[in-house]
Amino acid sequence: MSTGNPTVLLISDRDDQSRELGSWIGRVCTCRNVALDERPAGANAVAAVVTDVAFRDAAGIARLRSLLAPYRAAATPIMAVLRDNSHYGQVQAVALGATGVLPSTASSAEVCRAISEALGADIRAKPAHVAASTAEHVEQARLEFHTIFRAARCGEAFTRAEVENATGSVVEAVADGGIRRWLDIVWTYDNGTYQHCMLVTGLAAEFARSLGLSANDQKRLVRGALLHDLGKAKIPLSILNKPGRLEPAELTIMRTHPGIGHEILCGQGSYEPEILEVVLRHHELLDGSGYPDGLSGSQIGDLVRLTTICDVYAALIERRPYKQPMPPTRAFDILHGMGGKLEAALVRVFTRVAESSAAPVAA
Ligand SMILES: [Fe+2]
């Protein structure tokens, strides 16, 4: 941490056990404990919020939502410590505006690390007025993406307006604050799928700007990137969130996600053929070594080629608890070394995106 001793608000519905959590948080900053039925003063003085609340009843959830409102509005990092590791708990936490979710089994070291990372991102983001605006756009995009992804998982409809709102939020966030600030915020997401999809989408927005595409074409590329991994909504979480390498049988299941996403999107109606192609073809490679159909060369459209470059680069720079983050410069070297799999002329233009993503944000 680079500034003073920031204050973290700990909201809990169990005073007895939250003291231990409060003492862990106190190792990295000043911790203010607040009960679920209190109304803390001075939202501006809080650098981050940690919630330790059971999502048991509607009244408690409504109370927590109300308590968190000023912090959501101020784009303050909010971390939820879950009471159990059910999918419901994770979804509920995200719906309440949590920017990070910690499992019920998180150790003191994991809690301290998550808070340090959140505070680091926040401290970098706070000084400039433009940064607050960027953080709001990023948060808006995350919530909209969550709505779309959740609907796909549950077999429900999502609207074209929701996709357009999310697309607009990403374009504005990257235009306002630049790709590096976008990455700094998205890298704090614990949900690996959300982090990946938001990385790809932000990179696509920056790529579209670098290519000098028209406003409509920029949005088309960003829209395709936003939806490219929609099919992962139906992949079991045990495979999706598995730390480390997948077994062959798991890989086979994972590789069904382009077809699943294509089917979901066709069922929603009103999407352009190029967007459907991105969803179905983003793992095809120009030399024919990709999947699901081993297409090559001219069988792969322009929008797919652009998205695939963002997708490969995003996968390399993702940040997960179980693996060291790869520096953007190293990731670009790998991308550049993929030879005939990607379109060389487009990779050359992507150099500018990679350079921007490697540049530290000015304080
Ligand atoms: Fe994918």
Ligand SMILES: [Fe+2]
């Ligand atoms: Fe992807």
